[in-house]
Amino acid sequence: MKSPRLSLAITIAQATGALSKALGRGSGETLPGRVLLALCPNAIELLSQSRVVILVSGTNGKTSTTKELVSQVRTVGTVVTSASGSNLTRGVAGALMQDSVFAVLEVDELHLPAVVAATNPALVLLLNLTRDQLHRMHEVKRVASRWHEMCVSADPSTLFVADVDDPFVNYAITGAASAVRVSFGGATGGRHPDGAVCPSCGRYLDWNEGRYHCECGLSNEYADHRFDGGSAGYRNFVLASVAADLVGVHNSLSNIALRTDYRGMERATEKNFAGVKARIRLTKNPASWTEALAGVTGSNVILVLNAREVDGIDTSWIWDVSYASLAGKKVVVTGERGADLAYRLHVEGVESTLVETFDQAIAIFGLGSVEVLAAYTAFFGLVNR
Numbered sequence: 001m002k003s004p005r006l007s008l009a010i011t012i013a014q015a016t017g018a019l020s021k022a023l024g025r026g027s028g029e030t031l032p033g034r035v036l037l038a039l040c041p042n043a044i045e046l047l048s049q050s051r052v053v054i055l056v057s058g059t060n061g062k063t064s065t066t067k068e069l070v071s072q073v074r075t076v077g078t079v080v081t082s083a084s085g086s087n088l089t090r091g092v093a094g095a096l097m098q099d100s101v102f103a104v105l106e107v108d109e110l111h112l113p114a115v116v117a118a119t120n121p122a123l124v125l126l127l128n129l130t131r132d133q134l135h136r137m138h139e140v141k142r143v144a145s146r147w148h149e150m151c152v153s154a155d156p157s158t159l160f161v162a163d164v165d166d167p168f169v170n171y172a173i174t175g176a177a178s179a180v181r182v183s184f185g186g187a188t189g190g191r192h193p194d195g196a197v198c199p200s201c202g203r204y205l206d207w208n209e210g211r212y213h214c215e216c217g218l219s220n221e222y223a224d225h226r227f228d229g230g231s232a233g234y235r236n237f238v239l240a241s242v243a244a245d246l247v248g249v250h251n252s253l254s255n256i257a258l259r260t261d262y263r264g265m266e267r268a269t270e271k272n273f274a275g276v277k278a279r280i281r282l283t284k285n286p287a288s289w290t291e292a293l294a295g296v297t298g299s300n301v302i303l304v305l306n307a308r309e310v311d312g313i314d315t316s317w318i319w320d321v322s323y324a325s326l327a328g329k330k331v332v333v334t335g336e337r338g339a340d341l342a343y344r345l346h347v348e349g350v351e352s353t354l355v356e357t358f359d360q361a362i363a364i365f366g367l368g369s370v371e372v373l374a375a376y377t378a379f380f381g382l383v384n385r
Contacts, residue, residue, distance in 0.1 A: 186210020
């Protein structure tokens with residue numbers, strides 16, 4: 001039973017969100033969480049009691065994986081989640097205000113330790129760790145170290161499910177009381193882009209076709225579940241299915257690989273702009289750009305690069321991505337940091353046209369279709385047009 005103070009705080013928070021939405025000041029999805037935590041700082045802890053909490057975190061794929069996990073868990077019980085993808089503590093608090101059997105929540109990488117401590121989750125799904133928002137996250141090892149401390153100090157009842165083909169995630173769960181290790185036969189692309197050095201001991205990792213080993217013992221040679229390799233969408237669907245199975249959904253894990261359409265796990269959409277059919281895909285860091293570039297099949301491409309807070313102010317990582325696959329295609333570049341990206345393409349021998357706006361970019365293609373790879377703010381700006 002909720003305490004009178006918590007019940008009052010929820011009522012005020014919900015009313016504030018409804019008023020904000022009615023006045024056109026926002027969607028009313030994140031403000032209630034802010035208000036709730038201001039009125040009742042331990043609301044997340046109190047609202048997590050007597051329900052099964054499942055957390056999902058990682059650099060890439062959090063939102064789509066959480067959505068898939070929600071759809072599977074919903075078959076065995078009621079679920080609350082943050083449909084908007086709000087993954088800071090205010091988003092967690094806002095989602096938990098609704099009653100349910102399960103809470104399946106996407107959580108920001110840096111906020112995850114605090115949310116784990118507050119919710120005492122039944123399961124935490126760890127997807128991956130790569131460079132992202134360097135001004136905030138800094139180097140990957142920093143986040144991995146925080147996760148490692150979190151896993152070691154977590155309640156023994158909390159089960160961590162991890163993709164151990166990522167050495168940083170594997171290091172994070174080392175020492176956890178309860179963990180399930182999942183492998184897809186090796187890291188995507190043959191090796192982790194940031195994984196030259198062992199996050200555990202600092203020695204160089206020995207990589208061989210996606211498999212790695214260190215003298216200290218860190219390796220993806222051991223796993224509780226092994227699946228065939230595939231795209232990031234495929235891997236995240238499998239990880240969601242493993243997690244769902246562990247909380248009672250009872251998936252047939254041996255048949256997961258039979259599913260062939262994983263495009264729904266991508267942050268992508270299709271829209272029509274002035275007669276041009278555009279497939280827009282979210283690309284926010286080296287790993288997601290590499291994945292997206294590998295999926296470009298057409299000859300018309302627009303690249304949009306911004307550098308706002310959520311995009312990551314530091315875009316030096318564009319020099320760590322190969323754009324060679326775009327050679328010979330009709331490439332148009334735009335965005336706040338479009339000039340930087342156009343020069344990066346030039347250095348790699350990829351010809352492109354630089355324009356100031358997306359409308360100018362789309363007009364170049366006339367009628368037809370184009371594939372758009374867009375930074376975080378650009379992606380949602382285009383989706384909401």
